[in-house]
Amino acid sequence: MMRRLLSALVLFGSTSLAGCATSGASSAAEVQRPRIEFTSKEKFDASAVPAYAGRHDETYAHIDANLASHLENLRRWVRQPSVSAQNQGVQEMATMLRDDLRKLGFKEAELVPTDGHPGVWGFYDAGAEKTLVVYMMYDVQPVEPTGWQVGAFDGALVDHALGKVLMARGATNQKGPERAFLNALESIIATRGKLPVNLMVVAEGEEELGSPHYPQVIDKYAERLKSASGVFFPFNSQGPSGDVSMFMGVKGILSFEMEARGSTQGGPMKSEVHGSLKAITDSPVWRLTQAMASLTTPDGNSIRVPGYYAPIRPPNEEEQRLVNGMLAEWRAREPGMRQSLGVQEWVDGMSGDDSLLRYLFDTTLNIDGMWAGYTGPGMKTILPHKATAKLDSRLVPDQTPEESLRLIRAHLDAQGFTDVETRLLSGYPPAQTSVSSSIVQAAISAYNKYGITPSVAPRLGGSAPYYIFTERLKLPLVAGGIGHGSGAHGPDEYMLIEPVAGSKIAGLAAIEKFYVDLLYALAEAR
Amino acid sequence: MMRRLLSALVLFGSTSLAGCATSGASSAAEVQRPRIEFTSKEKFDASAVPAYAGRHDETYAHIDANLASHLENLRRWVRQPSVSAQNQGVQEMATMLRDDLRKLGFKEAELVPTDGHPGVWGFYDAGAEKTLVVYMMYDVQPVEPTGWQVGAFDGALVDHALGKVLMARGATNQKGPERAFLNALESIIATRGKLPVNLMVVAEGEEELGSPHYPQVIDKYAERLKSASGVFFPFNSQGPSGDVSMFMGVKGILSFEMEARGSTQGGPMKSEVHGSLKAITDSPVWRLTQAMASLTTPDGNSIRVPGYYAPIRPPNEEEQRLVNGMLAEWRAREPGMRQSLGVQEWVDGMSGDDSLLRYLFDTTLNIDGMWAGYTGPGMKTILPHKATAKLDSRLVPDQTPEESLRLIRAHLDAQGFTDVETRLLSGYPPAQTSVSSSIVQAAISAYNKYGITPSVAPRLGGSAPYYIFTERLKLPLVAGGIGHGSGAHGPDEYMLIEPVAGSKIAGLAAIEKFYVDLLYALAEAR
Known part of the structure; x- marks a missing residue:
């Protein structure tokens, strides 16, 4: 679910929040999205964190000398399909990751069976004082049938306005930065003999499905994981202009299906019937349409489910400081x-400032897809016997997927839509990390070394199963790194490999050097 | 669009119409389907029409002697796919029909180019006083991907509870009865040298698409067609119990698509975007859902479009007589x-009587299909940039497709759904024939000869482009014949070929003999 959305973060003015209390045009009195009100004008200043001062020239030189083979590692990874939703190449990709860890010298490297796609566990014993957990996802989104200018699994290098890019499904979400991180490990080990920290890799192959079985992977190693200093997720954090965003949290998600079928209450139960029978026959497609429509205002932007907004807490003081601190360098990006x-x-024609607040602090109700009846060319006059939709809701503190779905179900029942089924697909709560944790401070110090002081967002609008680390294991988590990519969850996904001259964006070599510095910064932190 | 719905016709009590004025449960005050009120208690009595007394034993014997080859003609036709919506085999089927007409001795037999699939014209010159127009459709509905027990184009003969059936797409809708009619012509010509009436065959290959180009076929022969006594459409009119229904009209139809896309007003314009952006991005799928939902009451059964019901006239005196006359033999079938x-x-849990009235006299708004976004397995959290639905509305006198779509568009605009597009796919008005016309009287006399006095319905709930004949050419039209089939527009469509012993349903031989008698009855009518 995660992707290069950080370049999408936009600034808001801390003194102009009045316009945020918007709601559906035709039902303002009936439904209110929560007001987002700030009490603090303090700004978090990431530039106050000292830049990491260490130098690892031998390792940097090794990266430069081996860049061609490092790039081939990325291409090898994206050429291996691993579409979790369609079970395409998943096992092969898990095996490829495990074998790569073994080759790097991980003492433990194994597939972790789950009730779904397997996880991958790896332990690198550096005999070091500190241990870092590395979260990885090795699965990718399904490929769009049209819109790609290259084969999605070709691993093509394409000339792009920003420079030479690797264009493929998974290029930036998330194989590119992950394999670049492993390249950095290779160069450290090749030049220094071992890593400065112990590593525990805990990878999953179902992130794009909502991580339904990731807890089973974590279960197996929970006690060992708790000993770590924090969790790191390699990520292309630079926007097209070179700026970096960090985020201290992610939204949770509730994914579910709604389905209406003919039943003993009415409608065709066996199969479609002739469309002329609509005169006397209930239509499951109309029932689904009406049930879905009851969930939002006519503009589709405010949720009419009673109580849905109630668990949402106001932004806390740290979140306010972080948002206030994002203003200066981000306002122009929207x-x-x-x-x-x-x-x-x-x-609602929101301004950039308001849209940042809404993006960070609002829950959502989104239709990912829906289908019923005849969808081919021409027409077929039938009354279909079922209709289905996939929906998701992004959850902010303190929403939970269980309660959110319960409220939707209760609303549908109260509106008389007892004939419309709701089916949980997956769900997990939001997650939050404090900016004062050591892994976050190490990351900021590394960015500052590269002259890229990050803006630090309280959270991402996207979702990831970080609650497993932040809520269950009580570990701080950072997703970060320099580098840039775009197009995750869409056609022409890419990661920038070789920027044009003068670019402020890091290419593959700089990305890997950053990872080297980050590991040492964490190891050396007091 | 037409099919074996006549067996579905149910009776109503002429004295118990009060319960018919139903409407959507949650909006009774707001939307009323029109009340259906009768002023006449007169009953039309088809048994009062004298049975056809002619005998054509030599022709009947020829049918019996050649039944095997006659059946093979039906199988040959259904084995030739002709799915108009998918342009599968259409040209081949048109050619097959033309060649069959030539072989029968039609002086003129030719494909008629249109802007869509071709029509087929045939003229058989018997030098007779009277001319009959024969309407045919040679296209079929698309095949359902599942639910068929045999290949839909195999032409399989299957043992069924009713007897041996031909099970195939098009078996009863409409190739089976049409080719049986041509078999009857063959036997007349073989035994009597020529037909008793001149024939003008006017076939189309787009009936299942709403007959968008059939007027182009008619245009070419309009002046010649006007000289005919009426129009006949070969049809399996017997229900499973052997009873026959005739219908004096058909509903019209409006077929259209609704589509919402991202626009300058909001929503993604190029392609899908990440689902988390729902927090700040308008969703075309929500807009389509809300726009569609605005068209009906929550139960999906009453149309909320202002003025939509206004053009509907009350049942006239002949329609009331016909409905009253259907009571005795039809009540038990529902x-x-x-x-x-x-x-x-x-x-609304309607009783059988009410459901007949609603089926005959109500307009409808039906969703044939809809689709948006990701519809595969698992999930893909996207915000799709477009959403589409196919809808149809069955039209009763005096609705027109043009005005109906205009009202829907005006309603959507008034509700603020100017961003949701409506696209006309096809449409035509309803059609009506008087029971007193010569072709209708000839058909009833033929039924009475076979001891199957028909119930005569004022119309069918389905649609056919009969307005071209009844409204434009002012010709009476009858769809009829004995025989039985079912499953049109669904899996396992069949036509009964050889009934079990004791059945009241006609098999193929009797079906063809009926057509022989009908032609002579019309020829001999004063």
């Missing part, structure tokens, strides 16, 4: 974000 | 109809 997404106007 | 359709309860 128009470019809209342009790259092909979105001319945000909801 | 439970069996529900069972065979897999529908336990009609809309």
Whole structure:
């Protein structure tokens, strides 16, 4: 679910929040999205964290000398399909990751069976004082049938306005940065004999499915994991202009299906019937349409489910400081974000500032897909016997997937839609890390070494199963790294490998050097 | 669009219409389907029409002697796919029909190019006083991917509870009865040298698409067609119990698509975006869902479009007489109809009587299909940039497709759904024929000869482009014949070929003999 959305983060003015209390045009009195109100004007200043001062020239030189083979490692990974939703190449990718860890010298490297796709565990024993957990996902989203200018699993290198890019499914979400991180490990070990910290790799192959079985992977190693200093997730954090965003949390998610079928209450139960029978026959497609429509305002932007917004807590003091601190360097980015997404106007014509607040602090209800009846060319006049939709809701503190789905179900029942089924697909709560934790401070110090002081967001609008670390194991978590990619969850996904001259974005070599510095910064932190 | 729905016709009590004025449960005050009120208690009595007295034993014997080759003609036709919506085998089927007409001795037999699939014209010159127009459709519905017990184009003969059936797409809708009619012509010509009437065959290959280009076929021969006594459409009119229904009209139809896309007003314009962006991005899928939901009451059964019901005229005196006359033999059929359709309860739990009135006299708004975003296994958290639905509305006098779509568009605009597009796919108005016309009287006299006095319905709930004949050319039209089939527009479509012993349903031989008698009855009518 995670992707290069950080370049999408936009600034808001801390003194102009009045416009945020928007709601559906035709039902303002009925449904209110929660107001987002700030009490603090303090700004978090990432530049106050001292830049990491260590130098690892021999390792950097090894990276430069081996860059061609490092790049081939990335291409090898994206050429191996691993579409979790369609069970395409998943086992092969898990094996490839395990074998790569073994080759690097991980003492333990094994597939971890689950009730779904396997996890991968790796332990690198450096005999070091500190241990870092590395979260990885090795699965990717399904491939869009159209819109790709290259084969999604070709591993093509393409000339792009930003430079030479690796264009493939998984290039930036998430195989590219992950394999770049492993390249960094290879160069450290080749030049220094061992890593400066112990590593525990805990990878999953179902992130794009909502991580339904990741807890089974964690269960097996929970006690050992708790001994770590924190969790790191390799990530291309630079936007197209070279700026870096960090995020201290992620939204949770509730994924579910809604389905209406003919039943003893009415409608065809066996199969579709002739469309003319609509005169006397209930239509499951109309029932699904009406049930779904009851969930939101007519604009589709406010949730009409009673109590749905109630568990949402106001932004806390640290979150407010972080948001206030993002202002200066981020305000200008939002128009470019809209342009790259092909979105001319945000909801309600919101300004950039408001849209950041809404993006960070709002829950959502989104239709990912729906289908019923005849969808081919021409027409077929039938009354279908079932209709289905996939929906997701992004959850912010203190929402939970269980309670959110319960409220939706209760609303549907109260509206008389007892004939419309709701089926949980997956769900997990949001997660949060404090900016004062050692792994976060190490990451900021590394960014500062590269002259890229990050803006630090309280969270990402996307979702990841970080609650497993932050809530269950009480470990701080950072997703980070320099480098840039885009197009995750869409056609022409890419990761920038070789920027054009003068670019502020890191290419593959710099990305790997950053990872080297980060590991040493964490190891040396007091 | 037409099919074996006549067996589905159910009776109503002329004295118990009060319960018909139903409407959506949650909006009774807001939307009313029109009340259906009768002023006449007169009953039309088809048994008062004298049975056809002619005998054509030599022709009947020829049919019996050649039944095997006649059946092979039906199998040959259904084995030739002709799916108009998917352009599968359409040209080949048109050619097969033309060649069959030539072989029968039609002086003119030719494909008629249109802007869509071709029509087929045939003229048989018997030098007779009277001319009959024969309407045919040679296209079929798409095949359902599952649910068929035999290949849909295999032409399989299957043992069925009713006897031996031809099970195939098009077996009863409409190739089976049409080719049986041509078999009857063959036997007349073989035994009598020529037909008793001149024939003008006007076939189309786009009936299942809503007959968008059939007027182009008619245009070419309009002046010649106007000289005919009426129009005949070969049809398996017997229900499973052997009873026959005739219908004096058909509903019209409006077929259209609704589509929402990202626009300058909001939503992603280029392609799907990440689902987390729902927090600040308008969703075309929500917009389509909400726009569609605005069209009906929550139960999906009453149309909320202002003025939609206004053009509907009350049942006229002839329609009332016909409905009153259907009572005695039809009342018992409705439970069996529900069972065979897999529908336990009609809309609002209506009784059989009410459901007949609603079926005959109500307009409809039906969703044939809809689709958006990701519809595969698992999940893909995207915000799709477009969503589409196919809808149809069955039209009763005096609705027109143009005005109906205009009202829907005006309603959507008034509700603020200017961003949701409506696209006309096809449409035509309803059609009506008087029971007193010569072709209708000839058909009833033929039925009475076979001891099967028909119940005569004012119309069918399905649609056919008969307006071209009844409204434009002012010709009466009858769809009829004995025989039975079922499953049109669904899996396991069949036509009964050889009934079990004691059955009241006609097999192929009797079906063809009926067509012989019908032609002579019309020829001999004063």
